[in-house]
Amino acid sequence: MKTTEHGKSELAGSLLAWYDKHKRDLPWRRRKTPYRVWLAETMLQQTRVETVVPYYRRFLRRFPSMAALARASLDDVLELWAGLGYYSRARNLHAAAREIVNRWRGRVPKDRRAFLDLPGVGPYTAGAVLSIAYDLPEPIVDGNVTRVLCRVYAIEGDAKSAAVRKRLWSLAGELVQNDRPGDFNQALMELGSLVCVPQDPACGLCPIADRCEARASGRQGELPRLPKRKAVPHYDVPVGIIWRDGTLLITKRPTDVMLGGLWEFPGGKQEPGESMEGALRREIEEETGLAVDVGDRIVSVNHAYSHFRLTLHAFHCRNPSGRLVLTKCDAYRWVKPAELDDYAFPSGSRAIIDALTAEQP
DSSP states (O other): OOOOHHHHHHHHHHHHHHHHHHOOOOGGGTSOOHHHHHHHHHHHTTSOHHHHHHHHHHHHHHOOSHHHHHHSOHHHHHHHHTTSOOTHHHHHHHHHHHHHHHHHTTOOOSOHHHHHTSTTOOHHHHHHHHHHHHOOOOOOOOHHHHHHHHHHTTOOSBTTSHHHHHHHHHHHHHHTOSSOHHHHHHHHHHHHHHTSOSSSOOGGGOTTGGGOHHHHTTOTTTOSBOOOOOOOOEEEEEEEEEEETTEEEEEEOOTTSTTTTOEEOSBOOOOTTOOHHHHHHHHHHHHHSOEEEEEEEEEEEEEEOSSOEEEEEEEEEEEEESOOOOSSOSEEEEEOGGGGGGSOOOHHHHHHHHHHHHHOO
16 A cells, blocks of 8 residues: 555544544543653553553652652652562653753753653653654654554564564654644554454454555454564572561662662572572572571462563571671661561562561461
């Protein structure tokens, strides 16, 4: 299908008319300030809408403005983000808020290049915020947009390849040149989320089905073409609930690593040939300098990340001896079990805390 100016205009008109009628009532669509849009788009990366909504509302209640977020400590930000995953998003948003307050007097810059210079901002985030909040004709390409465009224009080739990505961004840039660029970008994403879904797309409900080359040739189930997923490795990770006089030890991860800035229980990956208890004793000594007696298992928790899966195995550990020397973390605390809710933990550790709480008399 040749993409004429008239064709692009008709496609945009059909899509916008559908969006006006069928768009979901989402909290970030009610007041489209740059801060609110940015927060929503950051939370929505790699995360489903229904998961994001309660986090978004809680976050806004605590930090209602860019200035409020900039004033907050990273610990407070991570505490509200805990459980949402991909914590670098929170760290970058917090750093960007401080830079905007310091450099831009609290106003998100409209200039795309200046916006892209901020921590954690890539082409997608820039396009989303500038188009939705400022109504600028900036394109976006995410997973939903990729799927819609690859089907409408029958784009072959690996959808993650540089050549296909370049074509998708070019197409998105052409299509967004209309009177409602922010709504158009949201319409593309909404169509991919509700109708043009990965499996069994609802073509009968699609407002641009008559323009879809993949549907015309019966290939909507084949496009976009994606590389085969690699096998996802699995790791067993024993962690210790180290007791001392009614308190237990928690450690804080460095900010420059995965899950950076969050608190956790000491431990680490089991190596081949090691028993679970032996691996835990080794990891605790390497991480804290302490020798412990490993006792009963509390719980095992399965957790999946984007590139690997792990099972956390939590054990009671007692009689710590030696001098506490931290080698893999930024800080430590001896806390009472009732105080654990005051700290930001990843969701896997939260499940351990729940099991630990259930044990308490």
